[in-house]
Amino acid sequence: MKIEAIHLREIQMPLAHPFETSFGVTTGRRILLIEIEADGLTAWGECVAGEHPYFSDEQVDTAWIIMEKELAPRLLNATVASGRDCPALFEQVRGHRMAKAALENAVWDLDAQQQGIPLAKLLGGTRETIPCGVSIGIQATPEKLMDTIAKELAAGYQRIKLKCKPGWDSNIFAMVRERWPDILLSCDANSAYSLDNPAHVAAIESWDQFKLLMIEQPLWYDDFFFHAELQRRIKTDICLDECIRNRRDAIAALELGSGRILNIKVGRVGGFTEAIAIHDVAHSFGIAVWCGGMLETGIGRAHNIALSSLPNFSLPGDVSASKRYWAQDIIEPEVIVSPSGTITVPTTPGRGFDVQRDRIERLTVRSRTLRRGDAVAG
Ligand code: OSB
Ligand code: MG
Numbered sequence: 001m002k003i004e005a006i007h008l009r010e011i012q013m014p015l016a017h018p019f020e021t022s023f024g025v026t027t028g029r030r031i032l033l034i035e036i037e038a039d040g041l042t043a044w045g046e047c048v049a050g051e052h053p054y055f056s057d058e059q060v061d062t063a064w065i066i067m068e069k070e071l072a073p074r075l076l077n078a079t080v081a082s083g084r085d086c087p088a089l090f091e092q093v094r095g096h097r098m099a100k101a102a103l104e105n106a107v108w109d110l111d112a113q114q115q116g117i118p119l120a121k122l123l124g125g126t127r128e129t130i131p132c133g134v135s136i137g138i139q140a141t142p143e144k145l146m147d148t149i150a151k152e153l154a155a156g157y158q159r160i161k162l163k164c165k166p167g168w169d170s171n172i173f174a175m176v177r178e179r180w181p182d183i184l185l186s187c188d189a190n191s192a193y194s195l196d197n198p199a200h201v202a203a204i205e206s207w208d209q210f211k212l213l214m215i216e217q218p219l220w221y222d223d224f225f226f227h228a229e230l231q232r233r234i235k236t237d238i239c240l241d242e243c244i245r246n247r248r249d250a251i252a253a254l255e256l257g258s259g260r261i262l263n264i265k266v267g268r269v270g271g272f273t274e275a276i277a278i279h280d281v282a283h284s285f286g287i288a289v290w291c292g293g294m295l296e297t298g299i300g301r302a303h304n305i306a307l308s309s310l311p312n313f314s315l316p317g318d319v320s321a322s323k324r325y326w327a328q329d330i331i332e333p334e335v336i337v338s339p340s341g342t343i344t345v346p347t348t349p350g351r352g353f354d355v356q357r358d359r360i361e362r363l364t365v366r367s368r369t370l371r372r373g374d375a376v377a378g
Contacts, residue, residue, distance in 0.1 A: 022192035045106030046300035048267030083108035097270035104271030125309025133159030293318035298331025
């Protein structure tokens with residue numbers, strides 16, 4: 001494949017509901033979309049970098065610059081046989097994995113279209129449907145949270161994940177467990193706790209009573225060692241999110257015993273090639289994985305659905321219906337979840353959801369096109 005043009009654009013979309021985590025509140029998203037053109041086809045990628053460098057060190061504006069100045073020119077000067085060629089092409093650039101993933105994933109999308117097969121198949125997917133959970137942000141009151149959980153369970157979601165932080169944790173879990181003793185329930189701290197704080201350690205140790213499916217990234221975002229110490233002290237499985245950047249991290253963490261479940265986010269790990277490699281590492285350790293979410297539009301969501309169809313994505317992911325996030329999504333059809341809490345993996349060529357180009361145009365606040373021939377990297 002010779003990519004002829006790469007279009008970068010930023011769209012802005014208000015979230016249907018504000019999303020609060022231990023690191024802050026998000027009310028609207030600034031989202032970078034990538035469109036690539038080759039041989040009469042167009043394919044899309046979504047950059048999951050946030051508005052601020054709070055979840056990871058990347059952010060929308062850094063991702064834009066790195067894509068524009070470094071990554072897109074490299075792709076436009078190369079011939080690639082598949083998305084698997086992108087990591088080597090981008091290797092000189094350190095980090096910036098969310099920026100790399102947006103471009104690499106668009107190449108996979110293009111490859112699937114050219115071959116006339118579903119993206120899920122191209123990635124090695126085997127599932128016809130994927131199990132879905134929801135990630136529920138910190139709410140203004142416990143009553144609001146209870147109402148939200150009731151609504152999501154009624155919609156069919158198979159697992160409830162609660163964002164937590166000191167002060168919005170043990171009391172909340174107790175209340176939820178009292179009303180729903182048996183649901184699949186997990187929590188995500190986004191690194192809000194420290195082993196240096198005895199009150200934090202005592203709190204986490206007390207959570208075994210709540211029979212949580214997992215505790216996601218309780219400690220530092222870049223740590224394996226202290227998560228292993230914590231995992232030895234509790235029965236509940238620790239799930240790692242932020243600290244797993246690549247397959248070597250996955251091996252290090254699983255060898256150390258830092259956790260017993262992995263959340264794979266294709267943006268966080270730099271693209272589908274690395275996501276598949278981490279999936280395979282986890283499988284070789286007998287560890288289950290699930291697909292995380294980053295408040296994506298339908299384009300990133302379609303890519304997450306395809307990835308979730310791989311065999312070792314055996315736990316419900318944070319891949320939920322479009323309407324949980326957006327009054328109106330930018331794809332057609334929107335992503336819907338069945339009453340039994342599943343999403344059907346598309347069987348049509350490529351990502352399986354069309355983009356609503358007019359709507360994307362209207363939401364665009366800046367755009368830039370780079371073409372083969374006039375692009376120089378660095
Ligand atoms: O840690 O999984 C996370 C959203 C933004 C940043 C980090 C996380 C999340 C979520 C939301 O939990 C998942 C989703 O529904 O997209
Ligand atoms: Mg997380």
